[in-house]
Amino acid sequence: MNEKETKPRRPLWFWLLIGLGVVLLLITLGTPNALSSGNEQEVTYDTFLSALEKGEVAEVELKSGTLYYVLKEEALPEASPTPALNFGFRPVVSTAKKGRTVYAVTAMNDPDLVNRLHEAGVTFSENAGTGNMVLLLLLQYALPILFYVLLFSFIFRRMGKMGAGGGLMNFGKSNARSVEGGQVKTTFQDVAGQDEAKESLQEIVSYLHNPKEYTDIGARMPRGALLIGPPGTGKTLMARAVAGEAGVPFLSISGPEFVELFVGMGASKVRDLFKEAREKAPCIVFIDEIDAIGKKRDGFGGNDEREQTLNQLLSEMDGFEGNSGVVVLAATNRPESLDKALLRPGRFDRRVPVELPDQGGREAILRIHCNRIKTEGPIDLSAIARITPGASGADLANVINEAALCAVRAGRHAVIQKDLEDSVDVALAGKQRKSMVISQHEKEVVAYHEVGHALVAAKQKGASPVHKITIIPRTSGALGFTMQADEDERFLMDKQEAFAKIVTLTGGRAAEALCFDSITTGASNDIEQATSIARAMITRYGMSEAFGMTAFEQMVNPYLGNDTTMNCSQETAARIDREIIELIDRAYQQATAILTENRSKLDEIARVLIERETISGQEFMDILNAPVALPQGEGE
Ligand code: ADP
Ligand code: MG
Ligand code: ZN
Numbered sequence: 321m322n323e324k325e326t327k328p329r330r331p332l333w334f335w336l337l338i339g340l341g342v343v344l345l346l347i348t349l350g351t352p353n354a355l356s357s358g359n360e361q362e363v364t365y366d367t368f369l370s371a372l373e374k375g376e377v378a379e380v381e382l383k384s385g386t387l388y389y390v391l392k393e394e395a396l397p398e399a400s401p402t403p404a405l406n407f408g409f410r411p412v413v414s415t416a417k418k419g420r421t422v423y424a425v426t427a428m429n430d431p432d433l434v435n436r437l438h439e440a441g442v443t444f445s446e447n448a449g450t451g452n453m454v455l456l457l458l459l460q461y462a463l464p465i466l467f468y469v470l471l472f473s474f475i476f477r478r479m480g481k482m483g484a485g486g487g488l489m490n491f492g493k494s495n496a497r498s499v500e501g502g503q504v505k506t507t508f509q510d511v512a513g514q515d516e517a518k519e520s521l522q523e524i525v526s527y528l529h530n531p532k533e534y535t536d537i538g539a540r541m542p543r544g545a546l547l548i549g550p551p552g553t554g555k556t557l558m559a560r561a562v563a564g565e566a567g568v569p570f571l572s573i574s575g576p577e578f579v580e581l582f583v584g585m586g587a588s589k590v591r592d593l594f595k596e597a598r599e600k601a602p603c604i605v606f607i608d609e610i611d612a613i614g615k616k617r618d619g620f621g622g623n624d625e626r627e628q629t630l631n632q633l634l635s636e637m638d639g640f641e642g643n644s645g646v647v648v649l650a651a652t653n654r655p656e657s658l659d660k661a662l663l664r665p666g667r668f669d670r671r672v673p674v675e676l677p678d679q680g681g682r683e684a685i686l687r688i689h690c691n692r693i694k695t696e697g698p699i700d701l702s703a704i705a706r707i708t709p710g711a712s713g714a715d716l717a718n719v720i721n722e723a724a725l726c727a728v729r730a731g732r733h734a735v736i737q738k739d740l741e742d743s744v745d746v747a748l749a750g751k752q753r754k755s756m757v758i759s760q761h762e763k764e765v766v767a768y769h770e771v772g773h774a775l776v777a778a779k780q781k782g783a784s785p786v787h788k789i790t791i792i793p794r795t796s797g798a799l800g801f802t803m804q805a806d807e808d809e810r811f812l813m814d815k816q817e818a819f820a821k822i823v824t825l826t827g828g829r830a831a832e833a834l835c836f837d838s839i840t841t842g843a844s845n846d847i848e849q850a851t852s853i854a855r856a857m858i859t860r861y862g863m864s865e866a867f868g869m870t871a872f873e874q875m876v877n878p879y880l881g882n883d884t885t886m887n888c889s890q891e892t893a894a895r896i897d898r899e900i901i902e903l904i905d906r907a908y909q910q911a912t913a914i915l916t917e918n919r920s921k922l923d924e925i926a927r928v929l930i931e932r933e934t935i936s937g938q939e940f941m942d943i944l945n946a947p948v949a950l951p952q953g954e955g956e
Contacts, residue, residue, distance in 0.1 A: 333474050340467045343459075360388075360422045368425045372440055380437060380444040387427045389442075496573040496593050501603070504564040511554055511561050512688045512713070513681025517672045521545065521562050524647055528566035528602050531645060542670045543637055544648035546610070546663070548655040549674035550879040552714030555651035558674060559606045562649060569603040571596060575612030578629050586613065586629030594636040594646070602645030610650040614658045630659060637667045653879040676712055679705050679809040685713050689720040696734035704740050707787055707805045711747075719743050748803070750795035758793065765832060766791045766799045767926045769842055772831025773802040774940055775922055776911045777824040782817040786941070790934040799842060805937075815863045818853060822907040823914075825850040830911040831922060850907065854900045860884075864899055872896060 368389065371377050378392040437444045508518050527534050527541045534541055547555040563570035573593060578586040597605045607613075613629045637648060650668060652658065662668055677685055682705035690701060708716065722743035727735045758766075770789050777783040784804035791800035804824075813821075829843040855873075862869035872892060876883040886893060915922055925943050929935055 333470065337467070337470050337474055340463065340470065344463055344467060360424055363423045363425050365425050365428055368423065371423075372436065372442070375440055377437075377440065377442050380442055382427060382444070382446040385427055387425045389423050389425070390421070391423075495577055495589065496571040496596065496605075498596070498600075499563070499570045499572075501569045502567045504560055504567075504570050506557065506560040506564040508561050508565055510688065511558055512684035513677045514554060514558065514674055517547070517558060517674050520670060520672045521558065522565075524649075525562055525565045528568050528604070528645070528647065531602065541647070543646075543666060544650060544668040545670040545672050546655070546658075546668040547649065547651040547672050547674050548879070549653060550676055550712060551653050552712035553674045553676055554713040555653075555674050556608055557713070558672075559604070559608075559649045559651060563604045563606070566602075566604065569600045570606065571600070571603060572606040572608065575607060575609040575614070578613050579626065584625070584628060586625055587632035590629055590632040590636055597646045598644060602647075605646060605648045607648065607650040609652060610662075611652045611654040611657050614650075614652070614662050616657060616659045630662075634661055634667065654877050655879075656877060676710060677716075679709075682708055682711060682716055685716045686720060689717045690735075693720060693724045694734040695736070696732075697736050699735075699737055699740070701740075703737075704744060706807070707741075707744055707803060708747075709806070709809065715747060719747050722746055745790070745794075745803075749798045749801050753793040753795055756793045758799070762799075763791065763930055764926070765836060765840060766842065767929045768831045768835050768922065769828040769840075770800045770802045771922055771926045771929055772827040772829075772834075772911070772915060773824055773846075774827075775918055775925065775944070776827030776830070776914050777802075777804060777820075778941070778944060779914045779918065780820045780823060782814070782820040783824050785937060787937045788934065789929060789940060791929060792933050798845075815857070815861075818857050818861070818863065819903075819907065822850045822853055822904060823910050825853075826904065826908040827911040827915065830908060830915055834912060834915050834919070835922070850904055851900060854903045854907075855896070857903070858896055858899050859886075859888075864903075866895070866899055 368377075368387065371389075371391065376391045377389050380387060380389040382388075434444075508522075511518065524542070524545060531541075547558060549555055559572070560570070571593065573589075578589050593605065597603055613626055613633065615626065615630075617627050617630065648668070655671070663671075679702075683702050686701045686704055690699065704719070708719070711719070719740065720743075723735050723739040726739040726743055726746075727733075730739070732739075770791060774786045774789050777786055784806045786802060787805040788803040789800070793799050794801075810817075825846040828846050829839060832839050832843070857863040858867060859872040860875075862871070872888040873884040873886055876885055888896070921944055925935075925940065928939075928943060
């Protein structure tokens with residue numbers, strides 16, 4: 321993508337400011353007006369006059385409206401300490417030796433003074449101090465001004481987020497990154513899967529290609545389409561692809577960029593954005609993360625700035641007369657938080673869901689990204705797609721990239737299948753921590769724990785087959801993991817399968833308890849997952865006898881994690897908790913039963929795992945299905 325983005329980042333400004341600040345500080349500390357003696361003292365004019373009359377004044381110097389004078393030796397108290405820093409300002413009074421107090425007094429309009437000084441035999445002079453004076457004035461007056469000018473322009477720049485103009489004052493400008501027509505190189509071919517989304521957007525593309533066909537028949541094009549879906553599913557990519565397909569200019573801005581320090585700026589940015597868009601029509605305006613400005617307005621005062629911005633957006637979207645050729649695309653992963661007014665027909669009337677890819681989609685996405693790297697030998701992307709359920713497009717792109725890095729690290733020139741598989745592990749559990757030293761006992765515990773999961777899974781109907789077991793510690797903190805993978809993607813989970821999942825999750829702890837008679841903290845993640853499945857079964861899936869089909873929890877934002885809110889009486893909540901405890905306990909008993917029954921296999925597989933550190937699902941099944949090797953084993 322060759323989009324020119326003019327973003328002049330200039331840390332120079334910042335350093336300049338800091339530098340100036342420091343200089344100013346030093347100057348203030350250095351008190352340039354003070355004489356080098358460091359013990360200057362301000363006195364009133366009459367003090368000066370009386371000293372003069374008494375004949376105590378030794379020397380006088382007039383300098384920029386101030387009279388500096390020193391007293392004769394005999395009229396002086398004793399010396400005082402070292403001079404302060406004096407950044408090159410030479411002592412103004414030449415006789416101002418160490419310890420002598422220099423008195424300063426504001427000069428008055430006293431034309432007779434010169435005569436009197438002369439009479440008193442005082443040496444006197446006027447110090448024009450040209451060189452120093454100019455510098456002094458500059459430092460005293462010009463520098464602070466310069467400082468503030470720089471400071472403000474720095475702040476303005478920050479607020480303007482260094483927009484395209486790059487000028488000092490660009491608030492209220494939209495800052496949209498604009499790409500001319502035909503410059504966007506992304507097309508629908510770069511977006512794998514997501515066929516339904518592409519289909520809905522295809523119409524917008526063909527409208528932008530040939531608006532006349534639509535206007536002739538009297539059709540009104542949707543003014544906006546809202547792409548909704550979890551993060552990383554390719555919403556931004558898709559919007560770009562629409563522009564690439566249509567070959568029209570593409571103005572893109574992200575929602576948070578509207579949010580400004582000053583009230584009213586967001587609204588003016590919106591106005592500016594749409595003004596630019598109308599000039600460039602037909603074109604596409606893309607507002608990413610629109611939830612930042614499109615949140616529901618509420619009656620409680622709320623955030624004025626955001627509401628103004630939203631109101632402006634609403635009115636701008638109403639504002640294109642008929643078919644002005646401006647199509648607004650927006651993306652969000654929090655559709656439920658958007659204001660209803662945004663979603664009504666005539667604004668974002670088309671919702672385009674961009675969901676997580678299914679197995680086929682994942683394979684297609686992997687293929688697109690895999691084509692960009694060098695590979696060698698047989699590459700089975702469908703195997704990778706199978707072990708990455710729930711991965712988004714961005715995750716998969718990352719897997720491919722990680723594989724390429726992995727190949728480079730291994731000193732190879734092309735990616736092989738193993739790199740891909742390793743990189744899935746990295747995405748799942750972090751990098752291997754080779755340096756971590758684990759005691760033999762802990763290694764055994766981890767091995768039994770993981771084999772516990774695997775064995776329990778293998779011995780249950782409805783549990784996914786084991787794909788891999790490993791006990792190599794990972795940077796995520798996991799000391800090992802068991803990966804399960806379904807042959808085909810599942811979209812429904814029946815009650816038995818849900819329960820089987822919980823049983824499998826409890827298998828790790830059950831194995832520890834069975835074989836070591838002690839339990840460890842290693843099961844905390846399993847416990848968390850088991851609890852959340854059990855809770856969902858009861859409160860959302862209607863899978864408990866006690867409650868039946870009543871929902872007690874609602875998903876809050878389905879695309880961002882699985883936050884839920886409880887919606888039931890305290891009494892019911894307590895009953896739900898008891899149900900959960902009971903369900904998980906039942907699962908744990910079952911897991912223990914399975915492991916007790918297959919104790920010899922558990923020992924055998926754990927031994928192999930400790931030796932090899934990683935075993936594949938196939939190796940696991942081979943050992944499991946082999947006739948019992950040990951005579952003392954209990955058999956199956
Ligand atoms: P979103 O905006 O939905 O959070 P992005 O569009 O920014 O996600 O996607 C991030 C990256 O993930 C893209 O740049 C692309 O490399 C990859 N990606 C996501 N979805 C797909 C897809 N369907 N096909 C190809 N690549 C994808
Ligand atoms: Mg995005
Ligand atoms: Zn576990």
